[in-house]
Amino acid sequence: MARILVTSALPYINGIKHLGNLAGSMLPADVYVRFQRLRGHEVLAICATDEHGTPAELAAAAAGQDVAQYCNEQHEVQKALGERFNLAWDHFGRTSSDWNKRLTQHFAEMLEANGLIAEVVEKQVYSIDDARFLPDRYVEGTCPNCGFEKARGDQCDNCGKLLDPIDLIEPYSAVSGSKNLEVRDTRHLQLRQTEMEGRIRAWVDAAEGWPPLAKSIAYKWLDEGLRDRTITRDLKWGVPVTKDGAPREGFEDKVFYVWFDAPIGYISATAEWAEATGNDWESWWRTDKGADDVSYVQFMGKDNVAFHTVSFPATILGSQEPWKTVDKLKAFNWLNWYGGKFSTSSKRGVFMDQALELLPADYWRWYLTAYAPEGGDAQFTWEHFQGVINTDLANVLGNFVNRILKFAASRFDGVIPEGGEPGEHEAWLAAEVDQRLKAIAAHYDAMEFRKAGAETRALWAAGNEYLTRAEPWSHFKTDRDKAAIGVRTGINLAVLSAIVAQPVIPETAAKILHAVGVPEGKRTWPADAGAVLLDALPRGLEFTVPDVLFAKVEDEQIAEWSERFGGAV
RNA sequence: GGCUGGGUAGCUCAGCUGGUUAGAGCGCACGACUCAUAAUCGUGAGGUCGGGAGUUCAAGUCUCCCCCCAGCUACCA
Structure with missing residues (x-):
């Protein structure tokens, strides 16, 4: 552990x-x-x-x-x-x-x-009418580069040029609009990161569990050369600045930077x-x-x-x-x-x-996790959301659980049936389970959420495929035992599907596990082989059929939500 | 401007150290089934892998140039 x-x-x-x-x-x-x-x-x-x-x-x-x-x-x-x-x-x-x-x-x-703090005096824009210092981006004005009238003091949103607040033409306070501004000296603490560049670089070098994105960003900062950072601000709301446990002289109206x-x-x-x-x-x-x-x-x-x-x-x-x-x-x-x-x-x-x-x-947890913005930025659209919810949750998982439990309830009196021996279909499913469980766990360990989601979905989909192969509804008329193994295996897979789904859709997973009567202690990540897992439920165990697990998202709802939230306009 | 990430089927994305006819899901077409939320299962059609040049026996994958999108660029957090 x-x-x-x-x-x-x-x-x-x-x-x-x-x-x-x-x-x-x-x-x-x-x-x-x-x-x-x-x-x-x-x-x-x-x-x-x-x-x-x-x-x-x-x-x-x-x-x-x-x-x-x-x-x-x-x-x-x-x-x-x-x-x-x-x-x-x-x-x-x-x-x-x-x-x-x-x-x-x-x-x-x-x-x-440790000698890593320095007191420095900086120049900062002060708004007399607001009675406060303004961070660079809270000073706005006309961009000296492109003439954009609402350029921020740190950067112009129009031309992208990096700015200094004092560069702005006709600067005003973004807080109040007041033009009654002046530049004042203000004393602050700086963290001397320049002193620590070597230590930080060595620490980054030694890091192993970071994605390339994170390392490259860190190296970019290091390669450009760390700068000393001002770690205090002229604000009232924050952590007071102290020295030897008492308010630091000259810093009574300052706090640490957020x-x-x-x-x-x-x-x-x-x-x-x-x-x-x-x-x-x-x-x-x-x-x-x-x-x-x-x-x-x-x-x-x-x-x-x-x-x-x-x-x-x-x-x-x-x-x-x-x-x-x-x-x-x-x-x-x-x-x-x-x-x-x-x-x-x-x-x-x-x-x-x-x-x-x-x-x-x-519904949101599944969509946002299984289609998380991992590789690059992702776009949310109502249409994509609807497609994902209806296909993955309603049709693949929800319908699978529903069909097997309903069938079992009506043909086998609401208990896990006895009879029948595993055959080729069960062997196929067991292999599928082995492979999927391993893949899902590996992806979660690697924090690859899209891949974990895709594999989780594939396990659910295997349930539907299995039922198509085993077709217990056909065998039920001629060979009750053959139908029984199909039903038993199917319900066990429904349980596995729910166990594996717990990280993403905990409420629904709990509903399924509750309906089938799986005790809390038996909901941990499955460690056994697929063949064992698919025959884990005790025969004769009573279960109930839960209400429809996921309602489909209807076109009318999408239209209504698009209207309400702007959507594709 | 600099740096970083991305640009692969209609859509969303996977493709590790370069190697047989470039993959998945959705959507679409056709077929099958009827236990189930008109759900499911199978088959199929779709791509000059942003553009150009180069390295190599061989490049989506490496090099260079260019275009587009996004983020960061240290006082927004």
Whole structure:
């Protein structure tokens, strides 16, 4: 049994997440977690809301709320939605927690003790009317390059040129529109990543469980040369800056940069979990206290890779303390919405709460996992979604389970029948099961979710093919035993189909297993040979026929949803 | 501009270190079956593998140039 720590990129606090966010880290992480638990491993699944930063302050202001109160509410909303999607976290924490404050301050002080922190004075745009400093992208104005009037201070969306806020013609605050801006000096802490380039490169060199995408992004940053990063900001909402445990002089109105404290949230959320459950968090995070044998897996979108392969490691390695670092890393591309992007701010696409109004979680979980944006960006369209749900879930799995159980209920009195001996059809199916189970497990281990999905589907499809070969309905009229072996084998395969489906569609899998009376303890990942698995249910066991497992998505629904959510316009 | 990833059948994608007639699922056509959610099973038609040049006995797979899409480019997260 292995100990596996799984974290998914922390969802930002400023509103309900859309399906792209779900598909890009939280959901695949959960599928992986469930799979590894089924295999009997000790898995700790950690997530949290990422609550600091300018967008949180602005979102709270827009909602007319105090930031802390806004975050309290949004945290609960996101937690509840995650749970409704059956994300089986051990703990869903918050980066605004006391633990995160303490650990963030601890890391900063360790870095300083190791000579990796410098105080610098920077120039930053200050908005007098907003009474706040503005991050570069919150200053807008006319692009000096192309004349675009809504260019952001970091980059022009029209011509793509990288900008500095002071380059903008007629700059104004993106927050209020005020042109009453000035450049002010402001004192900040810098993390001297330049000092750590060698250590980080050696660490990346030694990493083995990363996909090429992740390594190439990390090397790109290293090859360009790491720069010192400013890790504090002029904000009120965040982790206060300390020195020797007391407020740091001159930094009373500053906090740590959200990207400095957010990844530390993985650790602090684990600590919160331990505190709440009486467990030991250090055995998961400190290699001197038992975390040596932990396999740490991170899930994230591609935009997050550099922070997880370079910036966060710089914090951890720079502390010179024996912290656990990531072993395997899985990065996803984007799920797009009809060629464009899902967007929280412009409300493009389907959001987690809306998705659940339309269909149960399993439908989304299957679609988003089996067709995850792995190789490149993927597009969500209602038509594709409908095709996938109807074919994979309703026709292949749902109908298979339904047909075999209904037939068995009407012809064999609702019990697993006795009689008959395995023949060529059963041998074919057993070989199929052996091959598929092995492939599915291998793909999950490799975090290849599309492939795992395709193989899972192939196992379900094998059920339908088997029934066509065994045709128990024909034999029933002439040779009851021959029909019995077909039915028995079919129901066993239905159970296997459900067991294997648990990571992706836990609710439906549970329905099937409950209907056939498979006890909780016998739902773990199958280890026996196919021939054994296909005769695992006790003869005479009573079962029930569940209601239709998956309703088809009708054309009228697609039309209605396309209308409601924009869709193909 | 730089870097990274992608551009393979109508659609969504797989193709590891180059090697027989380029694969899968969906969709489509035809056939079979009737236990089942008009579900299922089988067969078949579809591709000059973004464009061009090169290396090689042999390239979707390697090299170079070009085009298109996406992301990142360190103060949005």
